[in-house]
Amino acid sequence: MNKRTEKIRELASNLLKDGKVDMVIGFNQGTTPMATNPDIARSPEQAEKFIWDNNCSINLANYLADRKEKIGIIAKGCDTRNIVNHIVENKISRDQLHIIGVPCTGMIDKVKIASEFDDEIIEYNEDTGSDSDSGNNFSVKTASETKELLKKDYLKANCSTCMHRNPVIYDELAADLVEEPVIEDQFADVRAIEEMDSKDKWNYFDDLLKDCIRCYACRNACPLCFCPTCFVDESDPQWVGKGQNDIDIRTFHFLRAYHCAGRCTDCGACVEACPMDINVRAFTRKLVKDSFEIYGWEAGLDTEKRPPLDTFNPNDPDEFIK
Amino acid sequence: MENPYMPYPVRIDDIEIATEDKSLKTFKFVFLNKEDEEKFSYHAGQFAELSIPGKGEIPIGIASSPVEKGFVKFTVFKTGVVTSYLHNMKAGDIMGIRGPLGNWYPWDKLQGKNVIIIGGGFAFTTLRSSIIYMLDPANRSKFGNIDVVYGARSPGMLLYQDELFEWEARDDINMHITVDGTDDPDWKYNVGFVPTIVEQKAPKADADTYAIVCGPPVMIKFTQPALEKLGYREDQIIMSLENRMKCGIGMCGRCNIGKELVCKDGPVFTLEQLNKTPKEY
Amino acid sequence: MKVIKIDKKEWDKGIDKSREKYQLFGPVKSKNNHIFKKLENDQPLDMEYKDSVLSPKSVLFPQTEKILETTLDESKDDHHIMKRADTDYSPRAVIGISPCDAKAVQLVKLNFDTKDYRDPYWCDAYEATTFIGLAVNRPSIYDFSPSAGSGPFAEEGLDVLLVDCGNEYLAKVLTDKGEAFLGAAGFTRKEDAKHAETIITKMKKEAEDAIVSTISTDKLKDKEILDLHGAPFWDDLAFSCINCGTCTYVCPTCWCFDIQDETKGNMSIRIRNWDTCMSPLFTMHGSGHNPRAEKTQRVRQRFMHKLKYFVDKYDQGTMCIGCGRCVKHCPVNIDIREVCNTMNSYEPKSENEI
Numbered sequence: 001m002n003k004r005t006e007k008i009r010e011l012a013s014n015l016l017k018d019g020k021v022d023m024v025i026g027f028n029q030g031t032t033p034m035a036t037n038p039d040i041a042r043s044p045e046q047a048e049k050f051i052w053d054n055n056c057s058i059n060l061a062n063y064l065a066d067r068k069e070k071i072g073i074i075a076k077g078c079d080t081r082n083i084v085n086h087i088v089e090n091k092i093s094r095d096q097l098h099i100i101g102v103p104c105t106g107m108i109d110k111v112k113i114a115s116e117f118d119d120e121i122i123e124y125n126e127d128t129g130s131d132s133d134s135g136n137n138f139s140v141k142t143a144s145e146t147k148e149l150l151k152k153d154y155l156k157a158n159c160s161t162c163m164h165r166n167p168v169i170y171d172e173l174a175a176d177l178v179e180e181p182v183i184e185d186q187f188a189d190v191r192a193i194e195e196m197d198s199k200d201k202w203n204y205f206d207d208l209l210k211d212c213i214r215c216y217a218c219r220n221a222c223p224l225c226f227c228p229t230c231f232v233d234e235s236d237p238q239w240v241g242k243g244q245n246d247i248d249i250r251t252f253h254f255l256r257a258y259h260c261a262g263r264c265t266d267c268g269a270c271v272e273a274c275p276m277d278i279n280v281r282a283f284t285r286k287l288v289k290d291s292f293e294i295y296g297w298e299a300g301l302d303t304e305k306r307p308p309l310d311t312f313n314p315n316d317p318d319e320f321i322k
Numbered sequence: 323m324e325n326p327y328m329p330y331p332v333r334i335d336d337i338e339i340a341t342e343d344k345s346l347k348t349f350k351f352v353f354l355n356k357e358d359e360e361k362f363s364y365h366a367g368q369f370a371e372l373s374i375p376g377k378g379e380i381p382i383g384i385a386s387s388p389v390e391k392g393f394v395k396f397t398v399f400k401t402g403v404v405t406s407y408l409h410n411m412k413a414g415d416i417m418g419i420r421g422p423l424g425n426w427y428p429w430d431k432l433q434g435k436n437v438i439i440i441g442g443g444f445a446f447t448t449l450r451s452s453i454i455y456m457l458d459p460a461n462r463s464k465f466g467n468i469d470v471v472y473g474a475r476s477p478g479m480l481l482y483q484d485e486l487f488e489w490e491a492r493d494d495i496n497m498h499i500t501v502d503g504t505d506d507p508d509w510k511y512n513v514g515f516v517p518t519i520v521e522q523k524a525p526k527a528d529a530d531t532y533a534i535v536c537g538p539p540v541m542i543k544f545t546q547p548a549l550e551k552l553g554y555r556e557d558q559i560i561m562s563l564e565n566r567m568k569c570g571i572g573m574c575g576r577c578n579i580g581k582e583l584v585c586k587d588g589p590v591f592t593l594e595q596l597n598k599t600p601k602e603y
Numbered sequence: 604m605k606v607i608k609i610d611k612k613e614w615d616k617g618i619d620k621s622r623e624k625y626q627l628f629g630p631v632k633s634k635n636n637h638i639f640k641k642l643e644n645d646q647p648l649d650m651e652y653k654d655s656v657l658s659p660k661s662v663l664f665p666q667t668e669k670i671l672e673t674t675l676d677e678s679k680d681d682h683h684i685m686k687r688a689d690t691d692y693s694p695r696a697v698i699g700i701s702p703c704d705a706k707a708v709q710l711v712k713l714n715f716d717t718k719d720y721r722d723p724y725w726c727d728a729y730e731a732t733t734f735i736g737l738a739v740n741r742p743s744i745y746d747f748s749p750s751a752g753s754g755p756f757a758e759e760g761l762d763v764l765l766v767d768c769g770n771e772y773l774a775k776v777l778t779d780k781g782e783a784f785l786g787a788a789g790f791t792r793k794e795d796a797k798h799a800e801t802i803i804t805k806m807k808k809e810a811e812d813a814i815v816s817t818i819s820t821d822k823l824k825d826k827e828i829l830d831l832h833g834a835p836f837w838d839d840l841a842f843s844c845i846n847c848g849t850c851t852y853v854c855p856t857c858w859c860f861d862i863q864d865e866t867k868g869n870m871s872i873r874i875r876n877w878d879t880c881m882s883p884l885f886t887m888h889g890s891g892h893n894p895r896a897e898k899t900q901r902v903r904q905r906f907m908h909k910l911k912y913f914v915d916k917y918d919q920g921t922m923c924i925g926c927g928r929c930v931k932h933c934p935v936n937i938d939i940r941e942v943c944n945t946m947n948s949y950e951p952k953s954e955n956e957i
Binding site: 030031032033035036037038039040058062063111114115119120122143210211213214215216217219220221233241242243244245269272273275276277278 | 633634635636638653656657666667741743744745839842843845846847848849852853861863865874876877879882883884930931932934935936937938940941
């Protein structure tokens, strides 16, 4: 058991013992290799099941919207930014929450790891190591081989451009703060698509979406998508068809990305949830870049500030309105 | 077997505004193909899917009675995409009807029995079908006493008013028409909620009396205890349910209540059957 | 019993020859996963596939299928008269379908082909299809099919069972349809049946022994629906669910669908799409009333349907055939095996205990 797991269990148990919260939301060990299961603990005994490892990629802030209880929540850097978003957007109030912040050194990309093997993965182990237990080494086993791999080689795409590893809002920390990396060009991936000519771009997005099955796992895993009725579900009037029509599929993804503009924290839960391994972030990243480069805005850093598309200021650029 | 998704083409023959606030209209349809009318032979209590190409389908109880030939009637409440479009259609327009679907009131079991019919609001449609069926000269002698308790918010919201008052004048059926409230000084009938009138006017239960209940959830909720007070057992109370439907033929899986599909195992259930299912309706 | 031996070197040629008489469907690699698709003219299928994220149910039950079309052009005689949409039901073969997926087809058939109604779209497709199954020599860790009513070498629902023996396939002929397909592909070299049976039986045992994951379903039938429905474990079990729909879409036995009308210009079509009980819209009434408005109710519905309502209604075991796709792909690791075991062992508290 690594140190973060130990600390999380201790802090969560204490919260419940002292009656400070009604429940704590965290991760339990999954039933299959490299899986974790978001769960709630309502008693100190249940809190002893929490774990923390390189597979805690789902964004737990997704479970907070509109809840009425006092809640303890285990949150890594990006998750805490979504909690800030929720507070700004009135989906939960700060005093309901006791945030156990986890300084994060990144999560691993299951798909990339699986592609290193011919057979399916049957076991995953993290080295406890003598360092600060950041899971930097892990071993993956199949029926025919075992490989020792390094986290830095298999970081999820969003983790490799993350500049907010430390929780931005917290009540307690489950580990020491980690160093924030400096990334040369955090939007290199978006620029690569921007620079494509129209035909290549069209093909890129076509190829990206050709396997989409409209399961809405991306939308449902996203903490930002909390509309009581999503635009794809409206029937009177109906905005988007529900069938496997290319235009309808593209409409869903492009519009959803725009609805996340100025709010997306690039947590990668959408990509994590997609059963067809579609890089859903290809849509939202563009909006994250534009928010940053046009408005100097990064989502979820300050509970006192509203996102740029929410506010109006006499100094706003307006050359594009003629 | 025929394609159960294919509606019979019909033409709207007549449209009547059924209530004073115009939220309900009664549509009379004729089949474009004579043989379809025969294929559509139905029993009182069944429903059909009214099918408008380009818009969708809606499951509506059949208001006309099997003894009325040459047409079928449905009374439709305007509430969503399809019903709004239907309300704006005119006589002569062509659309489709799929059916008849579902099970029906247990006419076999009701032979030789007394029947009390309890309806509220615009759920009275299949009850109209039932009453006309029972009152038909060929059928009347098959049943014992017939009592009807039917109520709406106000006189103008009662469906099929002309027929109601006609039945009221007959001596082979006991009508207890009621409204929740009215300003009309000439109102001759009852004033009070349906469950209250049931308690006051409905016959007490005996081995030979069955109750057919059809209405909005709140009416059913309060009518049930009233019937229990009168001694009706759960297998003597017959109810017609609604649920969200699409295929109407028991395949798309959405209308289930436990393992019963409302479109196929229902919509008619006895209270005894319903008490065995989870309350997901 | 008849067994045909197919040298792998002859496989591609035979498959190409069968294209003269059959439309072929088979596993094809797409990004990191395999999916079952209609093969384009020369497209080969990947017989080395380990599992497919989407099941072959889409061969008989496409995700979006046109069922009716109507012209709204009032100048035409048949305006507003709905007609069945044209679909190609010429003979087709699904190659490489796993035995548990083939059993799933048989369970889905119970829904679409009943004594009262016959769904012509699914049934016509089913009748046109020959199922050439591929036994699973090395089952995945997600496979729990033997305890779910199937198995890696099961034969129910298949017309031919192919067993991969390294350099060749042994093709066990199970029906006339299967024999016809093998004939059309030119796979006619008979193998000694007894000899083949010995080999197949040995491989079957190895595969079945390799599966350690099981579910217990023996007590499900005897439980009361209302007891299971009202059990206290649903709230916590459903907590992590994000109600996406992944489980229902990857599942080979989930058959629920939606019917939508779409209009473009003067043409209107009625289509049927996969739908999911996970969606809040699934049971939403026009009045706004929703019997399953809460997430817990919807999660409970899915498992009650798969593991209880179906069991009671059809008396053919559970609706889950143990493919493990939902376990593998659920973003929050909700595991049907755990749910099933919880349901199977649930004892409601008696009056005295409360």
